[in-house]
Amino acid sequence: xxxxxxxxxxxxxxxxxxxxxxxxxxxxxxxxxxxxxxxxxxxxxxxxxxxxxxxxxxxxxxxxxxxxxxxxxxxxxxxxxxxxxxxxxxxxxxxxxxxxxxxxxxxx
Amino acid sequence: xxxxxxxxxxxxxxxxxxxxxxxxxxxxxxxxxxxxxxxxxxxxxxxxxxxxxxxxxxxxxxxxxxxxxxxxxxxxxxxxxxxxxxxxxxxxxxxxxxxxxxxxxxxxxxxxxxxxxxxxxxxxxxxxxxxxxxxxxxxxxxxxxxxxxxxxxxxxxxxxxxxxxxxxxxxxxxxxxxxxxxxxxxxxxxxxxxxxxxxxxxxxxxxxxxxxxxxxxxxxxxxxxxxxxxxxxxxxxxxxxxxxxxxxxxxxxxxxxxxxxxxxxxxxxxxxx
Numbered sequence: 572x573x574x575x576x577x578x579x580x581x582x583x584x585x586x587x588x589x590x591x592x593x594x595x596x597x598x599x600x601x602x603x604x605x606x607x608x609x610x611x612x613x614x615x616x617x618x619x620x621x622x623x624x625x626x627x628x629x630x631x632x633x634x635x636x637x638x639x640x641x642x643x644x645x646x647x648x649x650x651x652x653x654x655x656x657x658x659x660x661x662x663x664x665x666x667x668x669x670x671x672x673x674x675x676x677x678x679x
Numbered sequence: 680x681x682x683x684x685x686x687x688x689x690x691x692x693x694x695x696x697x698x699x700x701x702x703x704x705x706x707x708x709x710x711x712x713x714x715x716x717x718x719x720x721x722x723x724x725x726x727x728x729x730x731x732x733x734x735x736x737x738x739x740x741x742x743x744x745x746x747x748x749x750x751x752x753x754x755x756x757x758x759x760x761x762x763x764x765x766x767x768x769x770x771x772x773x774x775x776x777x778x779x780x781x782x783x784x785x786x787x788x789x790x791x792x793x794x795x796x797x798x799x800x801x802x803x804x805x806x807x808x809x810x811x812x813x814x815x816x817x818x819x820x821x822x823x824x825x826x827x828x829x830x831x832x833x834x835x836x837x838x839x840x841x842x843x844x845x846x847x848x849x850x851x852x853x854x855x856x857x858x859x860x861x862x863x864x865x866x867x868x869x870x871x872x873x874x875x876x877x878x879x880x881x882x883x884x885x886x887x888x889x890x891x892x893x894x895x896x897x898x899x900x901x902x903x904x905x906x907x908x909x910x911x912x913x914x915x916x917x918x919x920x921x922x923x924x925x926x927x928x929x930x931x932x933x934x935x936x937x938x939x940x941x942x943x944x945x946x947x948x949x950x951x952x
Contacts, residue, residue, distance in 0.1 A: 573776045578752060581773050581782055585766075586759035588786045589793070594815045596797030611930050612923070613799040617827035618892045619899030619922055620795065621883035624820060626903045627915040628876035634911075635872075643873065650877040654884055661727040661881050668877035669730060669870075676870035 632672075639676050646672035714837045721841025724829075728821035728842075729849040731878050732763075734871035736853020737860065739766055744861030746774035753854035761817055761847055765789040792919045796823045805836045817843035821878065828885040898925040 603609045629647060633640050650668030657663055736757065743753040748770065756766045765786055772782050800823055805811045822843050826834065887896060899922050906918035 572747060573773055575749075577776065577779075578749070578755075578773060580779055581769065582755055582759040584779060584783045585756065585762075585769055585786055588783060589760045589762050589765070589790050590816055592787070592790050593793045593796070593818050594812075596794050597802055597815060600797050607934075608927070608930055609798065611933075612926055614890070615892060615895045615926050615929070616795065616923075617799050618883060618886040618890060619895040619902075619926075620919065621824055621827060621879055621886050622896055622899040623903045623915065623918045623922060624824065625876060625879035625883050626900075626907075627918065628879055630907055630911075630914060632873055632876055636870075639870075643876070646873055647876070647880055650880050651884065654881050659885060659888075661878075661885075662730070664881045665727050665730050665874055665877040668880070669874040672873035672877075673870040 636676065639672075642672055642675035642679070645675065717835045717837040718841040720833075721838035722845050724825050724838065724842040725845035725849070727878055727881075728825055728846055731872070731875035732821060732846055732849040733853040733856075734874065735763060735767075736850045737857035738872070739770065740854040740857020740859070741861050742767060742770045742857075743854075744858055746770055748774055750858045750861075753858050754851050757847075757851045757854045760786075760790075761819060761850060762790055762793075763819060763850075788913060788916055791916055792820075793818060795919055795923060799827060801826055801829075801831070801834045801839065804834050804839060807836075810836060810840055814839060814843060817847055819843075819846060821846060821875075824879060824882045828882045828889070830889065894929065895926070898922060898929065901925070 600609060629643060632643050636643075646668050649671040650664050653667040654660075654664035739757065740753045743750065743756075752770070752773070756769065760766050760769070768785060768789065769782060772785065796818055800818055802811060802814055805814045822839075825842060826839060899918075902921035902925060903914065903918040905921055906914040906916075910917045
């Protein structure tokens with residue numbers, strides 16, 4: 572059982588590093604707001620970052636449960652299909668996709 | 680491209696503090712009228728993110744109990760980091776009393792991706808310094824993702840903050856629920872963590888639909904494929920690093936091509952004259 576001071580030190584480290592990583596770029600960007608590079612990156616980045624998050628979380632799901640690879644791919648297809656079919660209702664699409672995955676994983 | 684630049688300039692003008700103060704509220708018709716409606720919109724934004732956050736929070740609480748750590752570590756970690764996946768890693772490391780330096784390095788590598796969110800996170804809509812600090816502290820993946828998919832005209836400080844506070848409530852609440860379930864139940868329903876993947880998939884579709892950035896998607900696809908092959912353990916970190924490097928290269932190319940075109944035109948005009 573780790574000591575309480577050790578756990579408090581862990582909490583301090585986690586807070587300090589995470590907050591700094593989030594805050595420092597804003598301070599640095601304030602001086603770069605007029606830069607053409609920053610403007611272009613801010614239009615180009617969001618869709619790519621979201622796509623990367625989607626792929627890495629899918630990979631995480633598959634890595635945690637390799638036998639469920641097909642289930643995960645089917646669930647992604649169900650999510651995309653639901654989203655295109657029911658015109659952008661995020662909660663509905665996410666619920667349908669998740670339900671498909673949970674049912675497939677627990678049933679097979 | 681010229682249109683994009685013009686839009687940005689218009690947005691900057693609109694967001695400029697002085698200008699905003701002198702604009703009567705009824706002019707911004709596309710915004711929800713009241714603070715209450717904006718807050719409600721923010722809470723609604725949080726629901727889809729909550730589907731992914733709540734199960735992850737429960738998993739964190741369960742893990743804390745199973746690792747033999749004191750129960751208060753779950754809410755304390757959720758509040759100190761509010762960063763999702765890294766907390767699950769830290770619980771495992773703390774349980775085996777890993778040296779603090781190793782924990783610091785892990786947090787640095789896993790959370791490094793947040794550095795890139797500053798480019799497009801709408802922090803400029805928040806004015807109050809304390810609220811600004813909270814918005815930065817609570818800039819989790821889901822908060823970034825949900826806002827990246829929102830049109831600029833629909834963004835507001837109450838909406839953003841309400842969304843972030845709601846997410847933190849799900850996260851801390853999920854952790855406490857996980858602690859409570861810890862010894863009583865065999866475990867949560869398997870597979871709920873897929874909600875995160877579904878959420879990011881849907882938001883990527885939305886972002887693509889509002890901004891047809893096919894080249895960005897292709898570059899992101901190449902980055903994540905390379906990252907999964909080369910460094911599967913820290914795929915997200917590597918993918919973002921490669922993606923930014925590719926975008927910078929694309930920016931340099933576009934700049935050079937524009938300069939080349941301009942030079943060509945000048946040369947053509949000179950030849951014509």
